[in-house]
Structure formats: C-alpha cells, structure tokens
Amino acid sequence: MLVTIIGGAGAMGGWFAKFFKQNGADVRIVDRSAKTPEIASSLGVDFMHVDILSQHCPSDITEDITDTDVLIISVPIDITCNVIEAVGKRMKDGTLLMDLTSVKREPVRKMLECTKDDVEILSIHPMFGPTAKSIRNQTVIFIEISGRWGKLCDKIENIFERKGARIVFMSADEHDRTMAVIQGLSHFVLLSYGITLQNLNFNVEHAREMSPLYEIFTDFVGRILHQDPELYANIQMNLDMKEIHEKFIAAAKMLSSSVLNKDEEKFKSVFLNARKHFGNTEKALKESDEIIEIKLNKR
Amino acid sequence: MLVTIIGGAGAMGGWFAKFFKQNGADVRIVDRSAKTPEIASSLGVDFMHVDILSQHCPSDITEDITDTDVLIISVPIDITCNVIEAVGKRMKDGTLLMDLTSVKREPVRKMLECTKDDVEILSIHPMFGPTAKSIRNQTVIFIEISGRWGKLCDKIENIFERKGARIVFMSADEHDRTMAVIQGLSHFVLLSYGITLQNLNFNVEHAREMSPLYEIFTDFVGRILHQDPELYANIQMNLDMKEIHEKFIAAAKMLSSSVLNKDEEKFKSVFLNARKHFGNTEKALKESDEIIEIKLNKR
Known part of the structure; x- marks a missing residue:
C-alpha cells in the first residue's frame, strides 16, 4: 500500500x-x-x-x-x-x-x-x-x-x-458542534487567560510554585502558546464560535457582577446550577486529586 | 503543646x-x-x-x-x-x-x-x-x-x-495580589466555563472521551463545582478582583472580535505577545505532555 x-x-x-x-x-x-x-x-x-x-x-x-x-x-x-x-x-x-x-x-x-x-x-x-x-x-x-x-x-x-x-x-456536523465546545471554547478560555497574565504583567513562574492545580492550568496555557498561532486561529475561525464566545463572555460578566456587587446568594445559585448540570463532580474531584498527587510526587 | x-x-x-x-x-x-x-x-x-x-x-x-x-x-x-x-x-x-x-x-x-x-x-x-x-x-x-x-x-x-x-x-499584600491571579482568576475562568457548559447544554461526559487535555480541564471545573460555593464566593469577594475580572473579560472580547472578524493577523499578534510574556512555553508543553501521557496510560 x-x-x-x-x-x-x-x-x-x-x-x-x-x-x-x-x-x-x-x-x-x-x-x-x-x-x-x-x-x-x-x-x-x-x-x-x-x-x-x-x-x-x-x-x-x-x-x-x-x-x-x-x-x-x-x-x-x-x-x-x-x-x-x-x-x-x-x-x-x-x-x-x-x-x-x-x-x-x-x-x-x-x-x-x-x-x-x-x-x-x-x-x-x-x-x-x-x-x-x-x-x-x-x-x-x-x-x-x-x-x-x-x-x-x-x-x-x-x-x-x-x-x-x-x-x-x-457525523461531520456533530464533530464540529462538539469541537466548538471541547477545543474551541477551551482554547479560547486558555488563550484569554494567557493574554490576561500578560496584561496584568504577572510573573508566570510564580504560579508554578504555588500548587499543582495552578501549575497544570498554567502549563495548559503555555502548551497552546508554544504551538502554531495559525492552527489556533484556523480552529477558531472555521468552527461556529460566535454563540459560544458570546455565552462565555456573558457568563463571565454575570459571575463578575455577582462578585463585585457582593451578591453571595446569586453567586451560590449560579454555582449550584452549574454543578447540577456538570453531573458527577465527585469523580472530577477524584480524578484531579490523582493528577495533583502525581505532580506533588514529582516535586 | x-x-x-x-x-x-x-x-x-x-x-x-x-x-x-x-x-x-x-x-x-x-x-x-x-x-x-x-x-x-x-x-x-x-x-x-x-x-x-x-x-x-x-x-x-x-x-x-x-x-x-x-x-x-x-x-x-x-x-x-x-x-x-x-x-x-x-x-x-x-x-x-x-x-x-x-x-x-x-x-x-x-x-x-x-x-x-x-x-x-x-x-x-x-x-x-x-x-x-x-x-x-x-x-x-x-x-x-x-x-x-x-x-x-x-x-x-x-x-x-x-x-x-x-x-x-x-507579605500579606504580596499574597493577596498573587492569589487574586493564581486562585481568583483561575477559579473565575473555570467557573465561567462551567456555567457556559450549562448554558450550552453541553454533555460533559463527551469531553472526557476526547483527549486527556480536555478531560483534565473539565475535571478542574468539576473539582471546583464539587466544593463549597461559599468558599469560592468568599475568595472572589475578599480579594481585589475588579481589575482582574475586567482585564480578563476585555481580553476575551478582544480575542473574540479578532476571530469573528476573521482578522488572522490580529489573532496571531495577540497570541505571539502572550507567548512572549509567558516565557518558557516549551517547558509547559513538556510538563503537560507528561500529564497527558499518564492519563493515557490510565485509560
């Protein structure tokens, strides 16, 4: 062949x-x-x-x-x-x-x-x-x-x-819808985070020392930034990202206003609704605990 | 004692x-x-x-x-x-x-x-x-x-x-400034992502099957959602989050507009500036590769 x-x-x-x-x-x-x-x-x-x-x-x-x-x-x-x-x-x-x-x-x-x-x-x-x-x-x-x-x-x-x-x-449709969230949204969020670190002039190495969770999160940002910007531009521009970006920015604004207004009830209800939708958060806790444990043992 | x-x-x-x-x-x-x-x-x-x-x-x-x-x-x-x-x-x-x-x-x-x-x-x-x-x-x-x-x-x-x-x-000041980014911003971003998954009615289990990177990212969201909403409300409300939320939302909006306007040059220049600020992205790639490898071997 x-x-x-x-x-x-x-x-x-x-x-x-x-x-x-x-x-x-x-x-x-x-x-x-x-x-x-x-x-x-x-x-x-x-x-x-x-x-x-x-x-x-x-x-x-x-x-x-x-x-x-x-x-x-x-x-x-x-x-x-x-x-x-x-x-x-x-x-x-x-x-x-x-x-x-x-x-x-x-x-x-x-x-x-x-x-x-x-x-x-x-x-x-x-x-x-x-x-x-x-x-x-x-x-x-x-x-x-x-x-x-x-x-x-x-x-x-x-x-x-x-x-x-x-x-x-x-199907191709199902793939593109799924990837718009799985890849498109997570890349978008991690890149926005990376840009914010720059705009805050935050020392990235500082994050690594603190805890494995932030270390891994920071490494995910760096992982994307290490790669070809054209690939990420192409993924964002060739998937239907409009609604997804809008919904994410709306969620961030809403969460931020609950924090800045010190509206604890609103914050909690938003938090608990997201938990309910997420489903098995206990599994997520356990899985992330294992990853954190592995990172700790590497220190 | x-x-x-x-x-x-x-x-x-x-x-x-x-x-x-x-x-x-x-x-x-x-x-x-x-x-x-x-x-x-x-x-x-x-x-x-x-x-x-x-x-x-x-x-x-x-x-x-x-x-x-x-x-x-x-x-x-x-x-x-x-x-x-x-x-x-x-x-x-x-x-x-x-x-x-x-x-x-x-x-x-x-x-x-x-x-x-x-x-x-x-x-x-x-x-x-x-x-x-x-x-x-x-x-x-x-x-x-x-x-x-x-x-x-x-x-x-x-x-x-x-x-x-x-x-x-x-110092206490240095701690609070650092944590506003390390904890405050990453919690804020992960929670906004969790709320967006809910608003998009996205099946979270779907993300896990795809790749270890999205699996870990999703587990980080679930990890926070599993815990006490009051703790997270308190962290957000007791650190100086205003500027940080604003800078993050501004970064997300700017990135989004570069995508929706198909302005690839803008997207790339923003991406490369964030990379430059981040510093050692190769290390981030390697570190995250190791974590991904561990998750793969657990499958």
Missing part, C-alpha cells in the same frame, strides 16, 4: 508518515517546504518537493501525486479545501482520499463534491498533537460518510485498532 | 486537627456544628461544641478556649475577623494565634490590632485542600509579620518542614 501525504513535512503529516511506515506501508511525502528533502530523509521515505497550489504546478505532477493507494491531506485548515479541489477529481477508482483536519464539515463536503463515487473517503480527526509518543489509547474521530467506506478504509481502521487507538464515529 | 482549632469540625480544620495530633500535640476542636462531638470522636481529640460568635457565648467559655498554647482559626473567610476579635484580646503572653484563611491582608491586620505585643502571630495559607493525603511537597505560604515570630512559630515551622512541606514567605 502506497500512502502519499500532502503536507508530510509538517508536524502532524510527519507523525503519520512515520506511523504508516512503521506499519508496513510505502510512504511518500509531498510538501512545499524547503525542508522537505531533509525531513523525508530523516523519516526514510520518498518525497516530492512541490507546491500543489501553485499556478505553475504542472498537471502531470498532480497526476503523479494521485497515483497512490491512499492520499492523505495534512495541510492547514484554510487551504484544505483548495488542496482537495486540486487532487480530488484525479483520484482513481478504488483509491482512498483521506484528511486529518480539525474541522470536518467543509472538508467532507468538498471531498464528496470533488471525487468520483468509486473513490473511498475517510475523514478523521486525531485528538492528539505531534508530540504524542504513540497512538495507543488516543481517541481518533472517524466521520460517518455514507457509501464511501471501502477496503482501504477497513485497512486503515484495522491498523489504528491494532495499535490501540480508540475510534469514535460521529 | 495544646493546639485548639476553632472551626475544627470543618474540612480544613479537621485536616489540621489530625495533622497536629499525629505530630505529637494535644488537640482540641471548637465548633458550632452539630457534628462536632462525632467528628472529635472520630479524630480522637477533645472538643467544645460552642458558637463563639453567638451573643450568648459566655466570657468564661472564651477564656477556656484561649487557655491554650496555639489557637488556630479555621472558619469561613467572612467571619474570620469577627472570630479574631472575639478571641484576640484574651490570648495570653507567649501563646500563638494562627489562621489558615485564603486571604491574608484583613486577618493579619485584625490579629495585630486585637492581640498584645507578647502574643505570637502566625498567618499561613496552605495551598492544598482537605483531600490532600499529606503535607509532603505541598506549598504553605507563611506571611511575614515583623516582631511577632516566637518559639511556637518555630515549632510549627519545624513540624511542617520535617513533614516535607515547602514553605514560602511573603
């Missing part, structure tokens, strides 16, 4: 290049990055150093790229649909077009629009980043796309399962 | 009753809770079931309470100063008045105001909750109070150090 990864010199693309190579596939990376030859050599895979979206990209190159069993698109969110357009129509019957994008509605729509009925489609969202040591126990979301599942999809799913990934199926 | 703990039937008071008993002190708890006798019996300590703030509390009872080597006040923040007033004046020369409150400026001022010069004062903030297994590696903030450190303070510090606590000294 030949797996070709467009964007394979990127962090996630490279991660999957290595993953598929280790699992017996022939792998080829396609990337516009100047580092492509070097990265391909360190991964021990073939490469094509080409910008697939360039106007000068000759059609025989696209032909060459699509001459593969599996074509994985691992490029920034904002150019994913353009790349799908460039390669989709040339995909051959019985081959598989696959993407790893963090948003799913548009890429899936585009893959369906741009490929023939006999081309398999697999749209997944790996819920981990390029620093993950393995796929073991990691959640990978598979988007349900009716009529485009085939033997190559089976093969990919089997590799993932054999390596211990947790596969969760959902 | 007799250690008397006002509020000793509460969670933190009980934790310290046990701690001092295990470390060789005679311990007595004083509490208005109906469960006081039962809790004292389970802890194996003496008790006085009395409401020290009641108008009917006879002065010989207060006399009895202050007939101790160490008097620890472990009551809700909003009544701490009242309790200090009730007992401070009766403290005998060479004894120690101590508090565990999460805010320090007012209690310290009150302890200085209400005690004679020959009474030792120790104002500490243990940076852990009542579910902590031990004091080992836990940070305990000691407030610098000039002229009131004595041999009982030494003794308490020695016990903490022998048991492996990390003692950090700072």
